[in-house]
Amino acid sequence: MFPNHPKGLAPLFFIEMxxxxxFYVIGGILLLYAGDTERGGLGLPSLTANDIVGxxxxxxYATPFIGGLLADRLFGFRRSVLGGGLCMACGLFSxxxxxxxxxxxxxxxxxxxxGFFKPNISAMVGNLYEKGDPRRDSGFSIFYVGINIxxxxxxxxxxxxxxxxxxxxxxxxxxxxxxxxxxxxxxFWKGLAVADRPPQKRPDDVSIGRIVATILAPALVVGYVGxxxxxxxxxxxPVTPQLxxxxxxxxxxxxFFVRLGTTAKPEEKPGLLALLPVYVxxxxxxxxxxxxxxxxxxxxxxxxxxxxxxxxxxxGASQDALPSYFRNASADVPRPAKDTLVVVEPKVARMFGVxxxxxxxxxxxxxxxxxxxxxxxxxxxxxxxxxxxxxxxxRAANVYAAGTIxxxxxxxxxxxxxxxxxxxxxSERIARIGFTRTIxxxxxxxxxxxxxxxxxxxxxxxxxxxxxxPGEYLRVTSPEVFQAANAVAVIALTxxxxxxxxxMRRRGRTxxxxxxxxxxxxxxxxSMLVMAxxxxxxxxxxxxxxxxxxxxxxxxxxxxxxxxSPMGLSLVTKLSPKRYVGLMMGGWFCATAFGNKLSGFxxxxxSLMEPTQFFLVLAGAVAVVxxxxxxxxxxxxxxxxxxxx
Numbered sequence: 153m154f155p156n157h158p159k160g161l162a163p164l165f166f167i168e169m170x171x172x173x174x175f176y177v178i179g180g181i182l183l184l185y186a187g188d189t190e191r192g193g194l195g196l197p198s199l200t201a202n203d204i205v206g207x208x209x210x211x212x213y214a215t216p217f218i219g220g221l222l223a224d225r226l227f228g229f230r231r232s233v234l235g236g237g238l239c240m241a242c243g244l245f246s247x248x249x250x251x252x253x254x255x256x257x258x259x260x261x262x263x264x265x266x267g268f269f270k271p272n273i274s275a276m277v278g279n280l281y282e283k284g285d286p287r288r289d290s291g292f293s294i295f296y297v298g299i300n301i302x303x304x305x306x307x308x309x310x311x312x313x314x315x316x317x318x319x320x321x322x323x324x325x326x327x328x329x330x331x332x333x334x335x336x337x338x339x340f341w342k343g344l345a346v347a348d349r350p351p352q353k354r355p356d357d358v359s360i361g362r363i364v365a366t367i368l369a370p371a372l373v374v375g376y377v378g379x380x381x382x383x384x385x386x387x388x389x390p391v392t393p394q395l396x397x398x399x400x401x402x403x404x405x406x407x408f409f410v411r412l413g414t415t416a417k418p419e420e421k422p423g424l425l426a427l428l429p430v431y432v433x434x435x436x437x438x439x440x441x442x443x444x445x446x447x448x449x450x451x452x453x454x455x456x457x458x459x460x461x462x463x464x465x466x467x468g469a470s471q472d473a474l475p476s477y478f479r480n481a482s483a484d485v486p487r488p489a490k491d492t493l494v495v496v497e498p499k500v501a502r503m504f505g506v507x508x509x510x511x512x513x514x515x516x517x518x519x520x521x522x523x524x525x526x527x528x529x530x531x532x533x534x535x536x537x538x539x540x541x542x543x544x545x546x547r548a549a550n551v552y553a554a555g556t557i558x559x560x561x562x563x564x565x566x567x568x569x570x571x572x573x574x575x576x577x578x579s580e581r582i583a584r585i586g587f588t589r590t591i592x593x594x595x596x597x598x599x600x601x602x603x604x605x606x607x608x609x610x611x612x613x614x615x616x617x618x619x620x621x622p623g624e625y626l627r628v629t630s631p632e633v634f635q636a637a638n639a640v641a642v643i644a645l646t647x648x649x650x651x652x653x654x655x656m657r658r659r660g661r662t663x664x665x666x667x668x669x670x671x672x673x674x675x676x677x678x679s680m681l682v683m684a685x686x687x688x689x690x691x692x693x694x695x696x697x698x699x700x701x702x703x704x705x706x707x708x709x710x711x712x713x714x715x716x717s718p719m720g721l722s723l724v725t726k727l728s729p730k731r732y733v734g735l736m737m738g739g740w741f742c743a744t745a746f747g748n749k750l751s752g753f754x755x756x757x758x759s760l761m762e763p764t765q766f767f768l769v770l771a772g773a774v775a776v777v778x779x780x781x782x783x784x785x786x787x788x789x790x791x792x793x794x795x796x797x
Contacts, residue, residue, distance in 0.1 A: 163337075165295055195505065212263045220735050234334065242327075243261030248322070251577050446756075494600050508573050649711070686702070727791070
C-alpha cells in the first residue's frame with residue numbers, strides 16, 4: 153500500500169491502528185457492560201445505558217474541536233497526539249478499576265485524550281501531501297484501513313478477554329495496546345516532523361479567549377438551559393435531559409462555523425461554506441454507523457440467532473448463552489437444564505447477576521436455599537468451602553461487607569420495573585463465591601434467577617425442545633463480534649473501490665468527491681432498509697433471525713462509509729485554509745458527535761417501536777439529507793474544482 157506514498161504514512165497508519173484498537177474496545181463493550189445483568193456488569197436500565205453510550209460517543213467526537221484548536225495555536229500536531237494518547241491510556245486503566253467514580257473519570261479522560269489525538273493525526277496525514285496531490289484521497293483510504301484493522305482486532309480481543317478474564321481486564325488490555333501506539337509515535341518522532349507544523353497565528357485569527365467567550369461559554373449556558381427544561385418539564389420522556397442538554401449546547405458551535413464561513417476572506421469563503429453540507433452528511437452517516445454501539449449491538453444480542461453463527465467466531469470469541477438469550481429463541485434451540493437455574497427473589501437475582509452480594513444477602517440465601525452448596529474461589533467466608541474449579545468461578549459473584557450494597561426498585565421511562573444495585577464507593581471484596589447443586593451425584597454450578605427470567609427461558613418450548621446436560625451451556629457468538637463485520641468489509645473493499653475509482657478516471661468518467669458523498673448516503677439509507685426487512689422477519693420481535701441480515705447491513709453501510717468518510721476527512725484538509733485545518737477537522741468531529749448522540753437516543757427508544765418501523769424512520773432521515781446533498785451537487789462541484797479538490 154505504501155510505496156507510492158510519503159514515508160510518514162506508514163508510521164501514522166500503525167499508530168492510528170493501535171489507538172483505534174483501544175477506542176473500539178470501548179465502543180464494542182460499553183453498552184453491554186453498562187446494561188449487563190448476568191455477567192457482572194453495571195446492570196443499568198436500557199435507556200440509561202444507551203444514554204451513557206450516546207453521551208460518551210458525542211463528547212469523544214466533540215472534544216476534537218478543542219483539541220484541533222489548541223494544536224493549531226499552541227502545541228502542534230505531534231505533541232497533541234502524544235498527550236492525547238497518554239490521556240486515553242490513563243482513562244482505560246481507570247475504566248478497568250471498579251467503582252462509579254473511576255467509571256466516570258475513565259470516560260472523561262478518554263474523551264479528552266481522543267480530542268487531542270483524533271483530529272491531529274488525521275491532519276498529519278493531510279500534511280504529507282501537497283495541495284492538489286492526486287494521491288491524497290487514496291492516502292486517506294489507506295489510513296482508513298489502519299483504523300479498521302484496529303477495529304477488527306478490538307472486537308475479537310474484547311470478546312475473548314471479557315469472556316475468560318472479565319470486564320476489568322478487557323479495559324486493561326486496551327490501555328496496554330494504546331501504550332504500544334504511543335511508543336511507535338516516540339520511535340518515529342523525528343521522521344514525522346514533515347507531517348507536523350509549528351503552531352500558527354495570524355492577526356486576524358479568532359483568539360482562544362474569544363472562542364471561549366463566544367462559543368464554549370454559550371454552549372455551556374445553552375446546554376444547561378436545555379437540560380433544565382427537559383428535566384423540569386419532561387422528566388420521564390425518552391428524550392432525556394442529557395440529550396436535550398447536549399444538542400442545545402451544540403447550537404453555538406453551529407453558529408460559529410456558519411459565521412466563520414460567511415465572514416471569511418473572499419478566497420477562503422467558498423471552501424469553508426462548502427464544508428457545512430459535508431458536515432451535515434457526515435453527522436447523518438455517523439448517526440447510522442454508530443448504531444453499531446447501541447441499537448445494532450442490542451439487535452445482535454437479542455434478535456440475532458447467535459447459536460448458529462459460531463462459524464463467524466474468530467479465535468474462540470464466543471460465550472455461554474445465559475438465560476436472557478432464550479426469551480425469543482425458537483423451540484428447537486437447546487435449553488439449559490432446569491435444575492441449574494435456581495429461582496430466588498428479584499433483588500437477590502439482580503445482585504447475583506451484577507456480581508454484588510453482601511453478607512446479609514448470602515446469609516438469607518443460605519437459609520432460603522439449604523440445598524445449595526456454597527464455595528469460595530478466592531477469599532474466605534464462614535460456611536463456604538474453598539474451590540479451585542474454574543466452572544464454579546465462571547458462575548461466581550463477589551461478596552462485600554454488610555451495609556455496603558443498596559438495592560432500589562423503580563421503573564424506567566418505559567414503565568419497565570428495574571432493580572438498581574449500588575455498591576458503596578471504595579468497598580473491598582471479602583470473597584468470591586459460587587453455588588452448586590447436587591444433580592446426578594455431581595456438584596453442578598447454578599445460576600440465581602427470578603421467576604420471570606425462569607419463565608422466559610422455557611416459555612417457547614415443547615416436548616421436542618432439547619435440554620443440555622446439567623452444567624453445560626449453549627455456546628453463542630459474542631454480540632460485539634458482529635461489529636467486526638464493518639472492519640472486515642472496510643479492509644476487503646477499500647482496494648477494489650480505489651481501483652474502481654481509478655478505472656472510472658481512466659475512462660474519463662471521474663466521480664467527484666461530492667458525488668461520492670451522495671452515493672455514500674444512498675448506501676447508508678439502503679443498509680437501514682435491509683434492517684427494516686430483518687425487523688419484519690422477527691414477527692414483532694418474538695423471533696430471532698439469521699446473523700446474515702446484520703452482516704449484510706454492515707456490508708452495505710461499509711461501502712457507503714468508504715464513499716463518504718475518507719472523502720470527508722480529505723475535503724477538510726483540501727478546503728480549509730492551512731491555519732484552520734485542525735479547527736475544521738474539529739468541526740468534522742463535532743458533526744460526528746451530533747450524530748453519535750442521536751445514535752444513543754435511537755438506541756434508547758428502540759424498544760418503544762416495532763423493529764420495521766424503527767429502521768424505516770432511520771432510513772427516511774438519511775433520505776432527507778441525501779436529497780439535500782443532491783440539490784447542492786452542482787455548487788459543490790464548482791467549489792471543489794476551484795480549490796483543486
